Amino acid sequence: MSKRSIRDFKEKSMKSLFFIGGITTILVLLLIFVFLFAEALNFFKTYSLIEFFTGTQWMPGASPERFGILPLLAGSVIVTAGAIIIAVPIGILSAIYIAELAGPRTAGILKPAVELLAGIPSVVLGFFGLVILVPHIQSIFNLTTGQTALTGSIILAIMALPTIISVSEDAISSVPSALKQGSFALGSNHWQTIYKVIVPASISGISAAIILGIGRAIGETMAVMMVTGNMAIIPGSDLFLSSVRTITATIALEMGEVARGTEHYFALFAIGAVLFVMTIGVNLIAEAIKRKHRLEA
Numbered sequence: 323m324s325k326r327s328i329r330d331f332k333e334k335s336m337k338s339l340f341f342i343g344g345i346t347t348i349l350v351l352l353l354i355f356v357f358l359f360a361e362a363l364n365f366f367k368t369y370s371l372i373e374f375f376t377g378t379q380w381m382p383g384a385s386p387e388r389f390g391i392l393p394l395l396a397g398s399v400i401v402t403a404g405a406i407i408i409a410v411p412i413g414i415l416s417a418i419y420i421a422e423l424a425g426p427r428t429a430g431i432l433k434p435a436v437e438l439l440a441g442i443p444s445v446v447l448g449f450f451g452l453v454i455l456v457p458h459i460q461s462i463f464n465l466t467t468g469q470t471a472l473t474g475s476i477i478l479a480i481m482a483l484p485t486i487i488s489v490s491e492d493a494i495s496s497v498p499s500a501l502k503q504g505s506f507a508l509g510s511n512h513w514q515t516i517y518k519v520i521v522p523a524s525i526s527g528i529s530a531a532i533i534l535g536i537g538r539a540i541g542e543t544m545a546v547m548m549v550t551g552n553m554a555i556i557p558g559s560d561l562f563l564s565s566v567r568t569i570t571a572t573i574a575l576e577m578g579e580v581a582r583g584t585e586h587y588f589a590l591f592a593i594g595a596v597l598f599v600m601t602i603g604v605n606l607i608a609e610a611i612k613r614k615h616r617l618e619a
Contacts, residue, residue, distance in 0.1 A: 366592070369389060374389055374391055378390050378392050382586045397568045400471045400475075401475050401568055402478065405475045405479040409478075410486065413483050414486070417493075418490075422516055444481065445548075447481060455473050456549060467551060471557065472562040475562065481542060489527060490531040493530075497523045498523075526614050540570075540601055552571055570597065572590070
């Protein structure tokens with residue numbers, strides 16, 4: 323066999339290997355989708371779809387059982403919104419500093435530190451929140467418990483920061499230097515160039531970073547379960563200072579104890595399907611924004 327034939331064989335083999343890997347990923351995702359929604363549909367054979375999405379009580383042990391998802395949706399949305407409110411300004415400012423203001427040595431330290439933050443297990447952050455944040459939140463706001471939506475938001479903000487900082491920093495660094503030089507040539511200083519040229523030019527990438535951060539926050543389980551109090555109620559006027567329960571925490575808390583094949587069992591798959599749709603939607607939006615950013619670049 324000639325060298326050319328060997329090279330062609332290797333190229334075809336690698337192409338086949340990559341094709342198999344891609345197809346396997348798609349098939350696994352499809353199987354998860356089919357399994358999850360098939361189990362969820364069993365729930366709606368006996369329970370009203372309207373009552374599921376509009377019900378304000380999640381009470382599996384009641385008679386009759388009540389499976390209203392609104393308290394869980396409210397908890398997830400409040401905790402995620404709080405995390406984004408905290409993480410977005412800090413993340414974008416940090417990305418701007420690393421990409422534009424920090425020296426090479428400082429940036430070389432900060433970027434690995436951000437990546438290291440992403441590697442901290444969620445259960446460790448949950449312990450940190452439980453031991454450090456919960457008592458402080460309770461003391462500062464004079465509450466009966468510090469396990470609140472605010473505590474969960476702070477923990478999720480810490481977890482979302484690496485994604486927001488990394489993706490935003492890449493977007494800012496990819497802005498063509500010609501735009502910066504043109505701004506300087508017109509008499510703008512560095513701050514004016516950042517505000518009027520660099521940030522607007524990288525806004526698509528920054529938006530994708532924010533949405534990916536939201537996706538990271540929505541899907542988190544362990545840390546949130548440890549610090550939010552896990553009360554399946556719709557918060558009142560105090561909102562962030564109330565104990566809440568998220569969709570992910572509900573699945574983690576109840577799936578291990580529920581009897582297989584019961585209405586409660588299928589209800590957990592139903593809220594899992596809702597979470598699946600929310601996460602896929604967030605990821606699709608982020609991918610669309612990133613694609614737009616690449617086309618513009």
